[in-house]
Amino acid sequence: MAIDITLLGTGNPIPDRDRAGAATLVRAGGKTLLFDAGRGVCMRLAGAGVVPAMLDAVLLTHLHSDHICDLNDVVTTQWVMSQVERQLPIYGPPGTAEVVEGMLTMLRPDVRYRVAHHADLTWEPRPDVTEVHSGVVFEDAGVRVVAAATDHRPVEPTVGFRIECEGKSVVIAGDTVPCAGLDELCSGADIYVQTVLRDDFVRLVPMQRFQDTIDYHSTVVQAAETAKRCDVRTLVLTHQIPTPAPDAADEWTAIAREHFDGEIVFGNDLDTVSV
Numbered sequence: 001m002a003i004d005i006t007l008l009g010t011g012n013p014i015p016d017r018d019r020a021g022a023a024t025l026v027r028a029g030g031k032t033l034l035f036d037a038g039r040g041v042c043m044r045l046a047g048a049g050v051v052p053a054m055l056d057a058v059l060l061t062h063l064h065s066d067h068i069c070d071l072n073d074v075v076t077t078q079w080v081m082s083q084v085e086r087q088l089p090i091y092g093p094p095g096t097a098e099v100v101e102g103m104l105t106m107l108r109p110d111v112r113y114r115v116a117h118h119a120d121l122t123w124e125p126r127p128d129v130t131e132v133h134s135g136v137v138f139e140d141a142g143v144r145v146v147a148a149a150t151d152h153r154p155v156e157p158t159v160g161f162r163i164e165c166e167g168k169s170v171v172i173a174g175d176t177v178p179c180a181g182l183d184e185l186c187s188g189a190d191i192y193v194q195t196v197l198r199d200d201f202v203r204l205v206p207m208q209r210f211q212d213t214i215d216y217h218s219t220v221v222q223a224a225e226t227a228k229r230c231d232v233r234t235l236v237l238t239h240q241i242p243t244p245a246p247d248a249a250d251e252w253t254a255i256a257r258e259h260f261d262g263e264i265v266f267g268n269d270l271d272t273v274s275v
């Protein structure tokens, strides 16, 4: 297989025992790339046989807390588990440098303790941030990652990513409604991973804050329509809102099926999809 995707966290911001926060692992051409770093990401990485020191890069779709709240754990664990001084490349939309800077401030006492304690740990964590908008953001060993602007307003800027290797392609869309940038990324893709929302359920929740989420996420129907419009082969539903019942997979999949003929995967944590 050219590209393996492992869903590290398929949860939404509401904590759940079986669904970690937003994070997806992509392994292609010997590269190990982490997309988003939500709640529990290091535990789920371990479940996929990966420790943070093995990551070649972290790529962030946007700076909502449910997508970045455990980035500090990735940075710290990569640092303390590396045998030699290494940078951790982090790509994300404008604003990422500010977030990482604040995170390093939070980690300062811990860094001080560990550097003082361990004679063989002579360096500090070295996250290396590149803020990205669109175009090629990463290219190495036959693996190419392209970014494009997505639409998660009023959260902006946000980006989605297309990963290409050996003629295959996958899209990690992040939180977005259908838009031109998303279509550009998805065009002819083998796998399209979309965070999704069931507006029929969310409309029943008598709380303004819940209602607001309908505006800026793809519904299951919209994700299926994007998949069809862009001639995608496999649609992967993740980050389901609201948290689905344990036996709800068929129901969610059936809704997408009405609009898309290709393969549909209802994502659970640590599911792997390959192409």
Ligand SMILES: [Zn+2]
Pocket: 062, 064, 152, 155, 175
């Ligand atoms: Zn978001």
Ligand SMILES: [Zn+2]
Pocket: 022, 064, 066, 067, 175, 195, 239
């Ligand atoms: Zn989210």
